[in-house]
Amino acid sequence: xxxxxxxxxxxxxxxxxxxxxxxxxxxxxxxxxxxxxxxxxxxxxxxxxxxxxxxxxxxxxxxxxxxxxxxxxxxxxxxxxxxxxxxxxxxxxxxxxxxxxxxxxxxxxxxxxxxxxxxxxxxxxxxxxxxxxxxxxxxxxxxxxxxxxxxxxxxxxxxxxxxxxxxxxxxxxxxxxxxxxxxxxxxxxxxxxxxxxxxxxxxxxxxxxxxxxxxxxxxxxxxxxxxxxxxxxxxxxxxxxxxxxxxxxxxxxxxxxxxxxxxxx
Amino acid sequence: xxxxxxxxxxxxxxxxxxxxxxxxxxxxxxxxxxxxxxxxxxxxxxxxxxxxxxxxxxxxxxxxxxxxxxxxxxxxxxxxxxxxxxxxxxxxxxxxxxxxxxxxxxxxxxxxxxxxxxxxxxxxxxxxxxxxxxxxxxxxxxxxxxxxxxxxxxxxxxxxxxxxxxxxxxxxxxxxxxxxxxxxxxxxxxxxxxxxxxxxxxxxxxxxxxxxxxxxxxxxxxxxxxxxxxxxxxxxxxxxxxxxxxxxxxxxxxxxxxxxxxxxxxxxxxxxxxxxxxxxxxxxxxxxxxxxxxxxxxxxxxxxxxxxxxxxxxxxxxxxxxxxxxxxxxxxxxxxxxxxxxxxxxxxxxxxxxxxxxxxxxxxxxxxxxxxxxxxxxxxxxxxxxxxxxxxxxxxxxxxxxxxxxxxxxxxxxx
Numbered sequence: 001x002x003x004x005x006x007x008x009x010x011x012x013x014x015x016x017x018x019x020x021x022x023x024x025x026x027x028x029x030x031x032x033x034x035x036x037x038x039x040x041x042x043x044x045x046x047x048x049x050x051x052x053x054x055x056x057x058x059x060x061x062x063x064x065x066x067x068x069x070x071x072x073x074x075x076x077x078x079x080x081x082x083x084x085x086x087x088x089x090x091x092x093x094x095x096x097x098x099x100x101x102x103x104x105x106x107x108x109x110x111x112x113x114x115x116x117x118x119x120x121x122x123x124x125x126x127x128x129x130x131x132x133x134x135x136x137x138x139x140x141x142x143x144x145x146x147x148x149x150x151x152x153x154x155x156x157x158x159x160x161x162x163x164x165x166x167x168x169x170x171x172x173x174x175x176x177x178x179x180x181x182x183x184x185x186x187x188x189x190x191x192x193x194x195x196x197x198x199x200x201x202x203x204x205x206x207x208x209x210x211x212x213x214x215x216x217x218x219x220x221x222x223x224x225x226x227x228x229x230x231x232x233x234x235x236x237x238x239x240x241x242x243x244x245x246x247x248x249x250x251x252x253x254x255x256x257x258x259x260x261x262x263x264x265x
Numbered sequence: 266x267x268x269x270x271x272x273x274x275x276x277x278x279x280x281x282x283x284x285x286x287x288x289x290x291x292x293x294x295x296x297x298x299x300x301x302x303x304x305x306x307x308x309x310x311x312x313x314x315x316x317x318x319x320x321x322x323x324x325x326x327x328x329x330x331x332x333x334x335x336x337x338x339x340x341x342x343x344x345x346x347x348x349x350x351x352x353x354x355x356x357x358x359x360x361x362x363x364x365x366x367x368x369x370x371x372x373x374x375x376x377x378x379x380x381x382x383x384x385x386x387x388x389x390x391x392x393x394x395x396x397x398x399x400x401x402x403x404x405x406x407x408x409x410x411x412x413x414x415x416x417x418x419x420x421x422x423x424x425x426x427x428x429x430x431x432x433x434x435x436x437x438x439x440x441x442x443x444x445x446x447x448x449x450x451x452x453x454x455x456x457x458x459x460x461x462x463x464x465x466x467x468x469x470x471x472x473x474x475x476x477x478x479x480x481x482x483x484x485x486x487x488x489x490x491x492x493x494x495x496x497x498x499x500x501x502x503x504x505x506x507x508x509x510x511x512x513x514x515x516x517x518x519x520x521x522x523x524x525x526x527x528x529x530x531x532x533x534x535x536x537x538x539x540x541x542x543x544x545x546x547x548x549x550x551x552x553x554x555x556x557x558x559x560x561x562x563x564x565x566x567x568x569x570x571x572x573x574x575x576x577x578x579x580x581x582x583x584x585x586x587x588x589x590x591x592x593x594x595x596x597x598x599x600x601x602x603x604x605x606x607x608x609x610x611x612x613x614x615x616x617x618x619x620x621x622x623x624x625x626x627x628x629x630x631x632x633x634x635x636x637x638x639x640x641x642x643x644x645x646x647x648x649x650x651x652x653x654x655x656x657x658x659x660x661x662x663x664x665x666x667x668x669x670x671x672x673x674x675x676x677x678x679x680x
Binding site: 076091094114 | 481484485488489490541542543544547550551553554555557558559561562563564621622623
């Protein structure tokens, strides 16, 4: 990949909840201008990893470096300040507020102690245009927007703090075909803007469509890094489910053509 | 992205066409757009203003005294205290919560003030300060139980409602009646502004409103954003001026502009500015809309909740002072459940949602005008107070149904 320092480098991350070893020795890197998919079955540790990256949970062992600098977050706000923006699955938008109010919620522009609506609206248009977003008006409540448009607003809001890495949690879940395509376009535009993108998704098709690299988690451990464009769905699914771990499939793999798998161990 | 989106009909007069217009969004004619806004309940204050005009016309045709100067002065003072309590409840409703105790809290603070003033011989300032301290303190305690302990506001304030009516009786002792006539309280409630001062204040409001609108439009134009049309600003300013000066001209034929009504308008203006123009106001709407999103945005949800209950407590004390002055009573009969219901009705009729996050500072004022006009008009026609209560209840029910329907309308149209 690129020789630059990665925007996110996690090495040897382990996390234990009581008797449950949620993550064991997980290594994950994301470079600037790279879209990395994070996939795994339910219970594979995806949510734990997301929560660690976004600063919700702490981790027991390992190191996290953002743009080469070693960090440890105590809160989501600290992660944000360090340059990691998270778009949660529920989007965290207020339906009753308009697009501008949602974009700047908690970080409003002020002019003499009073909200500077003009400056915020101008910045909103700039931001949405840089994403080629299709929003009819920035002065309508979020309740009046479609699912794809809401996702757009949530992603646009994550860009306000000029982050180095944007993490998207299931951005295409519950979206229609056209809206999913819009969101995937948006992810590609984030890549063009030289941001690191970590895409967490259940949808193999979406992950394969946009990701440069796909990182698979299984039972809290790394189960391989795959090339985004040239990996078949079967290979991914067998890595996710661990179907390649048993003797039968290992024999089958030995006899068939070698896959594109690049397992770390 | 093309800058010049199609502008085929007269609708697209906007000077600024955003680059990213969704091709699926079709221009609709004003009639269609209006129909859609009716279904989705996005008409703002229009329905309540239409309702108010209908109410005025109906009562005026049945009884010619309705818009008479003396009745309008009378109406303005009763609207003042209904509206004041409604302003307090409105703030709590914006959070998506309810405060059932505010009317009783107003009664308790008025009785406390009356006892201090008349039976303990305290200084008027001390008495008034004590009642506002009570309002803030009780608001803080109720807000703390709700926001920190996590008890539903409904339960906390229902307990408050019972406790404060009991406390009122305790404070009053054996003599439950307490008249505050011929004290500063009734003097304040019966203060009327001189004609010229009232007109000057009205002119100031209209000029500041129009000036602010024009200034805002100019700033938006300089920044390259769509600006509201100057014609629209002109029409709204003229309407505001007509209503303001029409009202002042009529009441000035009688006693004039009453202090309680002026205070109501002043408090509403302050609350309106806080809600629309400050970070704090934005935080109130955010908490009412989506608590989790507000928390993740770094808004201190607990503090916003407690402070809103405190503000509502202060407003409740002001309501107690006003109603005690207008009715010259600070005894146990000062407030009743109908005060609370009138105030909730006023806020909801004016367009504030019971589900939180939607509404404005003007909703309770418009709603109080509706509720006050209905009560006053029915009284003029000769209806009993029982009938007044039933009709107010029906209007409240209609307003809540409208609120629920508009939410459903928004969901049905895929929004």
